[in-house]
Amino acid sequence: MSQKLYARTYLKNNKKRVATLIVSLTLCAVLNYLTSFLLGVSTETVKPLCYDVTRVMQYVYFTDMNKLVEDDTEYESFEEAMGLYNAELEKLGQEIENKCDKAEKVFAAQCIDAELRALFASWFFEGALMDSKDVETYLSFYDAKLVDGRLPQGEGEVVLDSVTMKNNGYNIGDPVEYYTLYTIVGVVESDLNLICGTPHPDDNSEKRLFIFSHDIKNLKDELDKIGITIDSEYTYWTDYESQTEDFQKNMVDAIEGSTQIVYVGIVILMCIALTVIYITFLRDRHSEWCLYASIGYSRKAVYFSIMRELAFTFALSIVIGVAVTALSVVLIDVLYLTPHGLNCQYLNIEAIKDVLLDFLVFFAILQLPVRYALYRIKTIDALGDDLY
Amino acid sequence: MFDIKNITMIYDMDKAEKVYALRGFDLTLPDKGLVGIIGPSGSGKSTLMYCLSTLKKPTSGSILYNGREITNLRDSERETIRRDEFGFVFQRHFLVPYMSALDNVTVASAKNGAQTVENAKKLLSSLGLGNTEITKRPSKLSGGQRQRAAIARAMINSPKVLFADEPTAALDHDNAFLVMEILKKYSEENLVLVITHDRSILKDADSVIEMWDGDISAIKEANEI
Numbered sequence: 089m090s091q092k093l094y095a096r097t098y099l100k101n102n103k104k105r106v107a108t109l110i111v112s113l114t115l116c117a118v119l120n121y122l123t124s125f126l127l128g129v130s131t132e133t134v135k136p137l138c139y140d141v142t143r144v145m146q147y148v149y150f151t152d153m154n155k156l157v158e159d160d161t162e163y164e165s166f167e168e169a170m171g172l173y174n175a176e177l178e179k180l181g182q183e184i185e186n187k188c189d190k191a192e193k194v195f196a197a198q199c200i201d202a203e204l205r206a207l208f209a210s211w212f213f214e215g216a217l218m219d220s221k222d223v224e225t226y227l228s229f230y231d232a233k234l235v236d237g238r239l240p241q242g243e244g245e246v247v248l249d250s251v252t253m254k255n256n257g258y259n260i261g262d263p264v265e266y267y268t269l270y271t272i273v274g275v276v277e278s279d280l281n282l283i284c285g286t287p288h289p290d291d292n293s294e295k296r297l298f299i300f301s302h303d304i305k306n307l308k309d310e311l312d313k314i315g316i317t318i319d320s321e322y323t324y325w326t327d328y329e330s331q332t333e334d335f336q337k338n339m340v341d342a343i344e345g346s347t348q349i350v351y352v353g354i355v356i357l358m359c360i361a362l363t364v365i366y367i368t369f370l371r372d373r374h375s376e377w378c379l380y381a382s383i384g385y386s387r388k389a390v391y392f393s394i395m396r397e398l399a400f401t402f403a404l405s406i407v408i409g410v411a412v413t414a415l416s417v418v419l420i421d422v423l424y425l426t427p428h429g430l431n432c433q434y435l436n437i438e439a440i441k442d443v444l445l446d447f448l449v450f451f452a453i454l455q456l457p458v459r460y461a462l463y464r465i466k467t468i469d470a471l472g473d474d475l476y
Numbered sequence: 477m478f479d480i481k482n483i484t485m486i487y488d489m490d491k492a493e494k495v496y497a498l499r500g501f502d503l504t505l506p507d508k509g510l511v512g513i514i515g516p517s518g519s520g521k522s523t524l525m526y527c528l529s530t531l532k533k534p535t536s537g538s539i540l541y542n543g544r545e546i547t548n549l550r551d552s553e554r555e556t557i558r559r560d561e562f563g564f565v566f567q568r569h570f571l572v573p574y575m576s577a578l579d580n581v582t583v584a585s586a587k588n589g590a591q592t593v594e595n596a597k598k599l600l601s602s603l604g605l606g607n608t609e610i611t612k613r614p615s616k617l618s619g620g621q622r623q624r625a626a627i628a629r630a631m632i633n634s635p636k637v638l639f640a641d642e643p644t645a646a647l648d649h650d651n652a653f654l655v656m657e658i659l660k661k662y663s664e665e666n667l668v669l670v671i672t673h674d675r676s677i678l679k680d681a682d683s684v685i686e687m688w689d690g691d692i693s694a695i696k697e698a699n700e701i
Contacts, residue, residue: 383564384562
């Protein structure tokens with residue numbers, strides 16, 4: 089018998105049913121990919137802060153000032169104590185700049201931070217407040233160029249990079265709150281997120297060390313080499329290694345956990361929905377297959393015709409899924425992410441693998457009702473009322 | 477064509493009260509001609525057709541088809557013989573609802589390709605279904621048109637034996653007459669077995685087998701009908 093049961097006869101005559109399956113499968117593929125894509129926006133947006141900024145700038149401050157100023161004197165005012173601490177810190181900064189070959193420039197400056205808001209997370213990053221004459225030098229380490237407004241000149245003025253401006257919805261003239269209010273006076277263009285400016289007289293916070301270097305990966309080790317000890321008990325610092333570790337733990341792992349939960353949830357729901365829908369379709373075709381068995385088709389022939397139908401349905405779902413997903417991703421990026429200063433990754437190989445795995449799982453699960461339907465095939469005496 | 481020896485078919489073999497559908501009889505059927513099998517409901521005529529067409533396996537006895545024992549064939553062999561040698565016309569048409577009349581015919585074809593479609597069109601046309609009708613689904617066809625499509629499906633492989641189970645039961649008088657005319661013509665070259673409880677449609681049969689309670693009560697030749 090060379091004759092086989094063609095899948096196309098069913099497919100072309102049952103467009104609504106086939107479309108239902110294709111829409112379900114496509115929806116699942118699109119949902120799963122977009123979940124990964126959208127959750128990935130957080131990591132993609134924050135990643136440059138952790139990986140790229142710390143390749144240029146490391147910063148350190150003492151959470152316990154007494155570790156830097158070893159003095160039992162009781163000061164008359166907080167300002168007096170702070171002045172002493174800041175002076176010691178500047179000395180330390182100078183020492184680092186002189187002794188550490190890898191340190192290109194060290195700023196002892198007050199700090200201001202800015203927030204980068206990703207879709208499902210946010211990340212704070214620090215910048216220096218310094219004398220206005222040092223601002224250009226500071227910006228040069230970021231390869232930053234002023235593109236709008238002006239550089240900080242008076243007290244309490246800051247500039248930010250354009251992405252952070254967009255991300256926060258800032259405009260020139262807007263205030264930025266950090267202990268007190270700072271005013272945005274300019275926008276710079278840089279591959280890195282940055283904020284810097286001039287100190288505000290109402291801000292009495294302690295200074296910190298901003299160390300510019302393209303070679304330092306582990307700040308503690310580098311400082312150890314020149315006889316300066318920092319310890320996490322009384323010091324906080326950021327460098328490439330600490331930030332990437334922090335990023336992996338607090339961002340990538342956390343997002344991955346959420347992604348897996350959403351992913352598994354979608355797959356389970358889709359498995360149930362698809363199986364229920366498909367069982368209904370199979371049930372309606374019982375008599376048709378009994379007829380085929382009666383006129384001489386084997387169960388194997390029926391099975392392969394069902395598999396051809398399914399394979400076509402799955403293949404078309406993948407094609408449509410790819411098109412819909414690509415369009416969705418581009419639209420989301422153009423209409424929302426880019427205007428909000430958010431980064432994304434269009435092509436996510438892991439997510440593609442997951443979607444293909446979903447399809448394999450669905451295909452495997454649908455074998456169960458198919459096998460059961462084949463098992464129920466009888467011949468002529470089992471033909472029901474659903475044939476004309 | 478068929479040589480049947482002591483055929484029995486017992487339903488509910490495991491139960492105390494067994495149901496004898498066929499009680500053990502011998503029968504020989506010719507290579508061609510229109511043979512009617514008549515009898516009331518439960519007389520065993522449908523069971524006999526199922527056994528002859530390999531759709532059911534008799535409890536005991538022998539059925540030789542062209543000298544070949546067909547009661548002990550493997551499933552695949554039975555499927556092959558049904559596809560290659562037999563055609564079926566059922567009482568209720570049993571057309572696949574989502575297929576056109578043409579697709580309902582070609583789906584049963586033992587060959588693929590454009591030639592099959594052409595053959596199916598010719599066959600449907602010879603049975604009175606025009607180009608418009610053959611593209612319609614069964615729900616859009618009349619009872620007579622459906623039955624003619626079912627007959628075309630049965631004939632598409634030019635089977636040596638055509639089994640027709642109550643082929644006119646769902647039809648009005650005119651359509652019933654037309655269907656029997658088609659079957660009679662086909663029986664000139666092949667064997668057509670018509671199962672019915674309506675004696676009037678068998679007036680042109682070459683022989684009629686009368687069944688009663690699982691047994692053959694009489695066999696009448698054309699001149700005795």
